[in-house]
Amino acid sequence: MHKQNIIEVDGLTKKFGDFTAVDAISFQVKRGEIFGFLGANGAGKTTAIKMLIGLSRPTEGKGKVAGFDIDEEAEQVKKNIGYMSQKFSLYDDLTPKENIRFYGGVYGLSRNRIKERTRDILKELRLEEVADKPVVALPLGWKQRLAFAISMVHDPDIVFLDEPTGGVDPQVRRQFWETIYQVAEQGRTIFVTTHYMDEAEYCDRVSIMVTGKIEALDTPEKLKETYNANTMDEVFLRLVRY
Amino acid sequence: MQTLRYLIQKEFIQIFRNKALLPMMTALPIIQLIVLSNAASNDVKDVRLVMVDNDQSEISRALTQKIDANDRFTLVEVSFSHDTAFELMQRNKADIILEVPANFERDYHRKEAPKVQMLVNAINGQQATVGSGYLSNIIASLNKEIQPQLSQTIGSQMAAVEVSSNNWYNPELKYPHFMAPGILAELAALLTIVLSAMNVVREREIGTIEQINVTPIQKWEFILGKLVPFLCIGLVLVTVGLLASKLIFDIPVRGSLFLVFGYAIINLVCVLGLGLLISNFADTQQQAIFVAFFFVLIFILMCGLFTPIESMPKWAQYATIPNPLAHFISVTRKVLLKGSSFWDIRWEFIYTIILAVLFNVAAVWSYKKQQ
Numbered sequence: 001m002h003k004q005n006i007i008e009v010d011g012l013t014k015k016f017g018d019f020t021a022v023d024a025i026s027f028q029v030k031r032g033e034i035f036g037f038l039g040a041n042g043a044g045k046t047t048a049i050k051m052l053i054g055l056s057r058p059t060e061g062k063g064k065v066a067g068f069d070i071d072e073e074a075e076q077v078k079k080n081i082g083y084m085s086q087k088f089s090l091y092d093d094l095t096p097k098e099n100i101r102f103y104g105g106v107y108g109l110s111r112n113r114i115k116e117r118t119r120d121i122l123k124e125l126r127l128e129e130v131a132d133k134p135v136v137a138l139p140l141g142w143k144q145r146l147a148f149a150i151s152m153v154h155d156p157d158i159v160f161l162d163e164p165t166g167g168v169d170p171q172v173r174r175q176f177w178e179t180i181y182q183v184a185e186q187g188r189t190i191f192v193t194t195h196y197m198d199e200a201e202y203c204d205r206v207s208i209m210v211t212g213k214i215e216a217l218d219t220p221e222k223l224k225e226t227y228n229a230n231t232m233d234e235v236f237l238r239l240v241r242y
Numbered sequence: 243m244q245t246l247r248y249l250i251q252k253e254f255i256q257i258f259r260n261k262a263l264l265p266m267m268t269a270l271p272i273i274q275l276i277v278l279s280n281a282a283s284n285d286v287k288d289v290r291l292v293m294v295d296n297d298q299s300e301i302s303r304a305l306t307q308k309i310d311a312n313d314r315f316t317l318v319e320v321s322f323s324h325d326t327a328f329e330l331m332q333r334n335k336a337d338i339i340l341e342v343p344a345n346f347e348r349d350y351h352r353k354e355a356p357k358v359q360m361l362v363n364a365i366n367g368q369q370a371t372v373g374s375g376y377l378s379n380i381i382a383s384l385n386k387e388i389q390p391q392l393s394q395t396i397g398s399q400m401a402a403v404e405v406s407s408n409n410w411y412n413p414e415l416k417y418p419h420f421m422a423p424g425i426l427a428e429l430a431a432l433l434t435i436v437l438s439a440m441n442v443v444r445e446r447e448i449g450t451i452e453q454i455n456v457t458p459i460q461k462w463e464f465i466l467g468k469l470v471p472f473l474c475i476g477l478v479l480v481t482v483g484l485l486a487s488k489l490i491f492d493i494p495v496r497g498s499l500f501l502v503f504g505y506a507i508i509n510l511v512c513v514l515g516l517g518l519l520i521s522n523f524a525d526t527q528q529q530a531i532f533v534a535f536f537f538v539l540i541f542i543l544m545c546g547l548f549t550p551i552e553s554m555p556k557w558a559q560y561a562t563i564p565n566p567l568a569h570f571i572s573v574t575r576k577v578l579l580k581g582s583s584f585w586d587i588r589w590e591f592i593y594t595i596i597l598a599v600l601f602n603v604a605a606v607w608s609y610k611k612q613q
Contacts, residue, residue: 081456083456089453
């Protein structure tokens, strides 16, 4: 494994019966990169991400995340990654504090470390005032940022974000991307799926998935150049049309 | 182990914060316990009887009086006509017709062994069998009363076998004493099985289970983290239920309560294992509850609470061995009413431990972190 590559995937395939959801995809992600994983709904993004984070076993192909085999060492992979799904899997009936404590505990953090992280997260997100109110009462944008922070409670090298901005209004989306930049600056790798093409502009490199295959992979600038387009949206439309 | 602590803590916070769950876990079972223990009685009272007295003799009148004096029977009518009596049964006004033929007394004295006829409305099987049993007893006892008088006059002594019966362990045949421990066991099993199955599936529906599956948590930790809180709830329910049974029905506690609770823990672990196993195969709460009810219904109907296991066909008796509820009921009845010791209920312990291990190993094994 190349020292710079934190994710390496080779011919990764997932089949459900006759249906091939992910068709032999190969790519690398460098340490510290913001890697955009784009595609229309149903292109196979979520299936691919689930194989990388050890929720789903690949039918064929190999992959390494943070130096561990995604199939044989899935539990090792899990120690080194954070994951936030589009559902922001927080417990609605628990408070922000309790959510942080619970996930910190499940990741095996010490009691002192949990206290530390709780204080930091609440301060960083300015959630101190609602720290003891059930999460259900929080606005969607706050929930989203809390879920993001909790997915990193154990200081993982890589964070996987599966459509983190789904159903959120544009202004909140902008704010969220600012948070993503801050996290990336700390040296963490961000692997993010989205179907908002404007978000692709924020990524260091993007791959575009069409019906299970990666059709394009490069920096947003190079892609626009190659496809002679002004926006990522146009790039995407050209790819889908072919 | 530390992870486990956080799992259990989180579960308890959620349980105590859920406004609907707590009353459901405490008040409802107590109400059920009180209502069912009183209502689900096999006691037969108020058997409606029509007497057709074609003889109008001393014996037949004595019989009528004896029946009338018995508080289990209500003499609806004394008639001379078979048709009138039959009409009453047709209209569901009578459960039993007792017909004394003409010349009954004369034949009796001639030792021709005359027969009285008992027509039983067997639509209600319980009422019919138990009622006719009582009636046979009354007739037999009347027979016994007349016999000595007869033998004195005729001078031939007849030997009679006398059967006297005593009801041990529940001398007054109080049905709540018999039912309450069983219903308590049933409620504890039912509640924990449904709660545990629903709980995990709910996490799957909300999506939090996916979040847990991307953590390095061990499978057994997850299962145990679900099992322990519901085990505590089950034990609270058993305690409150026993207390209510004692206060309301004054059920006897002849054996060791440690034994009851020791067994209850194993039994609850067993049914919780089944609940968690079910939850691993259900995607929605509806699916979970349907499958849970499939098992719960079989368990309840074949647990010996309403129909004695001893009177089931042989195959069905064997089918109660993998039924944790049957063992629970057997243990509570034996220990509370009979004062049985550990040795007397060792088989219940052994079977339940085997089932508990099977269900829980299967639950851990079938819980998939990776699809």
